[in-house]
Every structure is written in C-alpha cells, then in structure tokens.
Amino acid sequence: MKKFYHNLSRMKVTITGNSGFVAKNLIKYLKSYHEINSLSIRYRFNQTFGFNSEAVIHLAGLSSHLKKVSDPCEYYEANRELTKQLFDYFLNSEASVFIFMSTVKAVADSVAGILTEESIPNPKTHYGIAKHQAEEYILSKSLPMGKRVYILRPCMIHGPGNKGNLNLLYQLVSKGLPWPLGSFKNQRSFLSIENLCFVIKELLENDEIPSGIYQVADNEPVSTNDLIQIIAQSLDTKNWVLNIPASSIKMIARLGDYLHLPLNTECLQKLTENYVVSNHKIIKVMGKELPISTEEGLLKTFQSFRHAQ
Numbered sequence: 001m002k003k004f005y006h007n008l009s010r011m012k013v014t015i016t017g018n019s020g021f022v023a024k025n026l027i028k029y030l031k032s033y034h035e036i037n038s039l040s041i042r043y044r045f046n047q048t049f050g051f052n053s054e055a056v057i058h059l060a061g062l063s064s065h066l067k068k069v070s071d072p073c074e075y076y077e078a079n080r081e082l083t084k085q086l087f088d089y090f091l092n093s094e095a096s097v098f099i100f101m102s103t104v105k106a107v108a109d110s111v112a113g114i115l116t117e118e119s120i121p122n123p124k125t126h127y128g129i130a131k132h133q134a135e136e137y138i139l140s141k142s143l144p145m146g147k148r149v150y151i152l153r154p155c156m157i158h159g160p161g162n163k164g165n166l167n168l169l170y171q172l173v174s175k176g177l178p179w180p181l182g183s184f185k186n187q188r189s190f191l192s193i194e195n196l197c198f199v200i201k202e203l204l205e206n207d208e209i210p211s212g213i214y215q216v217a218d219n220e221p222v223s224t225n226d227l228i229q230i231i232a233q234s235l236d237t238k239n240w241v242l243n244i245p246a247s248s249i250k251m252i253a254r255l256g257d258y259l260h261l262p263l264n265t266e267c268l269q270k271l272t273e274n275y276v277v278s279n280h281k282i283i284k285v286m287g288k289e290l291p292i293s294t295e296e297g298l299l300k301t302f303q304s305f306r307h308a309q
Contacts, residue, residue: 013054064125087100087138104277108121135213138151155191158190186224187222188221192300202288221277253267
C-alpha cells in the first residue's frame with residue numbers, strides 16, 4: 001500500500017538528552033531535513049519546558065549501563081517522572097508528534113523465542129520497570145485530535161563511536177586472542193544507529209503511521225560466534241574460536257564474580273544469551289525496508305573501532 005506524506009516541509013523538532021550517543025547521531029541525521037533544537041532537562045518538581053516545536057523526541061533518561069547509581073529512585077525520577085512531566089506538557093502544547101525512547105528491557109530481561117509487541121511485559125530491573133511505567137502512563141492518556149505518539153522499544157543499539165560489550169569483543173579479536181565461548185549457540189538482535197535514525201525520520205514525516213508501541217531491531221539476529229567472524233572480517237584477519245565446554249566457562253565466570261575478572265556471570269550472560277526481537281510491526285506500517293542489513297551495520301561499527309585506534 002502506498003504511503004502518503006503530508007509533512008514534507010521542514011519541521012521544528014525538539015530532542016532531549018542531547019549529550020547521549022543516540023541523540024548525537026540523530027541530530028546529525030535529521031538536521032539536513034528538519035530544524036533541530038536540543039533540550040537539556042533533569043527531573044525536578046513542577047517544572048515547565050517551554051519548547052516551541054512540532055515534534056518532541058524524548059531520549060533523556062538514566063541508562064541501564066551506568067554503574068554509579070546508588071539509589072534506585074534515580075531510575076524512576078529520570079525515566080518515569082521526567083517522562084510524565086514532559087508528556088503532560090506535550091499534551092497541552094502545539095506539538096503534534098511525541099516519540100518516547102523506551103527499551104525492550106521494559107518487557108523482558110531474557111527472551112524465550114521471539115519478542116513481539118504482544119509479549120506481556122515483565123521487567124526485572126529498576127531501569128526496565130521505570131521505562132514500562134512511563135509507557136503505561138503515556139498509554140493511559142487520551143490523545144487530542146491531531147496528535148501522534150510513538151513508544152519505541154529498541155534492542156541493543158550500536159554504531160560508530162559506541163562503546164560497550166561490542167567494543168570488548170572487538171578488543172579481544174584485535175589482539176589475536178581466541179574466542180573461548182564457541183560452545184555457546186545463541187541468537188541475538190542488534191540495532192544499527194543508522195536504522196534507528198531512519199525509523200524515527202519516518203515516524204516524524206509519515207502521519208499515516210498510527211500511534212502505538214513499536215519494537216526496533218535490525219532484520220536478522222546473529223550469534224556471538226557470528227559477531228566474532230564479522231569482527232575478524234573488519235580487521236582482515238582470521239578468527240580463532242575455541243569450543244571449551246560450557247560448564248567449564250560457567251565455573252570460570254562464577255570465579256570472576258569473586259575475583260573481579262573481566263569474565264563474570266553478568267558478562268557471560270550478555271555475551272551468550274538469546275534475545276531475538278521482531279521488527280515486523282514497524283516494517284509493515286512504514287511500508288519500507290531498513291536502509292542497511294544487520295551485517296553491514298555491524299561492519300561499520302567494528303570498522304569505526306579500528307579507525308579510532
């Protein structure tokens with residue numbers, strides 16, 4: 001079905017959380033098409049925001065990767081209460097589009113099978129619970145005529161300049177060290193920052209896309225063993241995969257918990273767990289395919305690590 005675009009002129013778009021990885025890339029991506037304003041916000045009581053734009057993209061919040069969060073209340077203030085305040089302001093403003101960056105962790109920390117928008121949310125962490133509660137608040141409100149609201153649930157986002165577990169894998173392969181977890185067979189979804197930016201641009205411009213919750217992921221999941229091969233390809237080198245028994249690796253990981261080794265149970269779970277996320281709903285409503293494949297996006301990310309060295 002052909003999609004008709006009614007917002008082809010430049011829009012005024014306000015983006016929160018402008019210092020984050022996603023925001024920096026999104027601002028760079030969108031500024032050729034729309035007028036972008038960044039809004040730096042933190043949670044406090046009874047605040048107003050004063051933006052004057054046609055669309056609001058809410059990225060600000062407290063990341064699950066931060067290790068210095070001593071009080072769980074910080075997650076609820078940053079990811080739930082701040083979102084509620086901003087959304088209430090949006091409802092009474094002239095803006096017509098609100099995009100909230102949630103997370104698949106608002107639904108599940110582990111996945112058996114394939115995660116879809118119909119999966120019943122059962123978050124386990126303060127981060128995921130706070131995001132889910134923010135989603136519930138948004139969905140509980142009646143939308144005024146002419147307003148659209150999108151809740152995005154991305155999986156693990158990567159791209160040039162992004163650090164994290166992918167960078168740890170890259171460092172291992174780049175040093176010529178063998179990959180010791182070859183005996184673990186898993187499938188995991190990833191999301192290229194380029195594909196995420198593309199989806200957000202479509203939501204801004206295509207008012208035929210209905211309000212709702214949309215998962216965002218690259219088309220094909222990959223195994224960690226496949227990641228090792230893609231990293232080796234980006235380095236023009238061979239990959240070495242060891243098939244050490246999984247029971248032995250798990251024992252080493254438990255030891256790592258006590259000795260503070262790089263490989264501990266949390267790290268092992270992230271590297272070897274299954275977490276497959278369906279993107280069928282967002283692809284269907286856009287009527288377009290994502291611009292880059294899973295492997296192409298991962299190669300770009302790993303090549304950026306190489307150039308940064």
